[in-house]
Amino acid sequence: MIELYRTGFRAAVIGTAAAVAVVMSGTASASTLELSLPVYCKLGENCFIQQYVDLEPGSGTRDYRCSGATYDGHKGTDFRVKTLADVERGVPVIASAPGEVTGFRDGEPDRLVKSEADRAAVQNKECGNGVVITHGDGWQTQYCHLREGSIAVEKGAKVERGDQLGLVGYSGNAAFPHVHLSVRKGTETIDPFRGTEGGPVCDLGTAPLWTPQSLAKMDQPASQLLDIGFYDGPVEVSEVEAGTVQGFMPQPSSGALVSWGWAINLKKGDEVIASLVSPLGELARNAITLDRNKAQYLLFAGKRRPAGGWPEGNYHAVFTVLRNGNTVIKSEVPVDLR
Known part of the structure; x- marks a missing residue:
């Protein structure tokens, strides 16, 4: 009943x-x-x-x-x-x-x-x-x-x-x-x-x-990172909600490398930046300024594998949120491709 x-x-x-x-x-x-x-x-x-x-x-x-x-x-x-x-x-x-x-x-x-x-x-x-x-x-x-x-x-x-x-x-x-x-x-x-x-x-x-x-x-900021990681293609909100992309490990054979970040309680005017950094420097960058408050927000940036393959070394997925010029979220995770 x-x-x-x-x-x-x-x-x-x-x-x-x-x-x-x-x-x-x-x-x-x-x-x-x-x-x-x-x-x-x-x-x-x-x-x-x-x-x-x-x-x-x-x-x-x-x-x-x-x-x-x-x-x-x-x-x-x-x-x-x-x-x-x-x-x-x-x-x-x-x-x-x-x-x-x-x-x-x-x-x-x-x-x-x-x-x-x-x-x-x-x-x-x-x-x-x-x-x-x-x-x-x-x-x-x-x-x-x-x-x-x-x-x-x-x-x-x-x-x-x-x-x-x-x-x-x-x-x-x-x-x-x-x-x-x-x-x-x-x-x-x-x-x-x-x-x-x-x-x-x-x-x-x-x-x-x-x-x-x-x-x-509970003494924590309202705006927080939910998760960050790598993938081998575009990332959809439904995929991170389901938990199907978390834990993906890039390989030297991966056809693409994508850096993604997922955050909650972002504000209008926040600048959200996803970037992929290689041993040679920044490979990809995606930045957007929010036009309204977002209860949750996902952003990714990526690049296809170059003809000569991925340079060996450490790669970083980086996710940043700036508010009025101040950093309110910044996180990165590394992976070694050899």
Whole structure:
């Protein structure tokens, strides 16, 4: 039975009023609710925060640090993994705080939303497969887009911090593989980076809900490199999303060498540069200035094998993002061709 319903990331209260209002022994109160990370991974290495709560009440957008990493009406924090291959391997979604499971849904297929037709297909089930946990004093957390068939809890189950709820997926209205964490006090969405006591604009709130350990792990820039590498031909976003080009190793016989980089939360005006460097210098370069913010962006540069073959030595794939003349991302990986 489907126990969880969401529309446009605006979640309905699930279960009876009595069930929602219950305060359980050992559950955090309104003044002491502390949240841990909802996914078992290493932030900045194999998982990333893609989007934050939109704090702008009007038609504009604003995340808690004014970094542009949100969209209009977004009601949660999105913890993404890199690829669909990561989803297949299985990345646990875990309870951010102790409580009682008061809603869940499973059985929705994993598929990336790429078009309006895709979006229409998940209408009224935008959360996909998910879990709602009630923590007492009106607090709830909701975990969306879990992998089909992975839900590991049932309604009424008591869970502790860190208990597995399911696996990261891309069910419902998901444009990338992630878990969407919503936090509510009553019917109000609370940004866990801001808490309920306010604070300076474009900064952490006075009393964020995250544990100090979790906050320390999330102290990272919004704009980050997802991956970088080599390939032997043009690179498509669908290929890096699937994880099919990662790990490619060029050979002296390769008919082409392509350097590629993939990043998230880039801004309008950023200069993005992909370059391929050989032992003799730069072989190929592709640069573009973004005309709008990009939630994710892929760029590559390459060259066909010359008639005399590839010169022996070290080659480098280099990916750079410049913002107002300052370097915000720069990464390179080498390969030796001999």
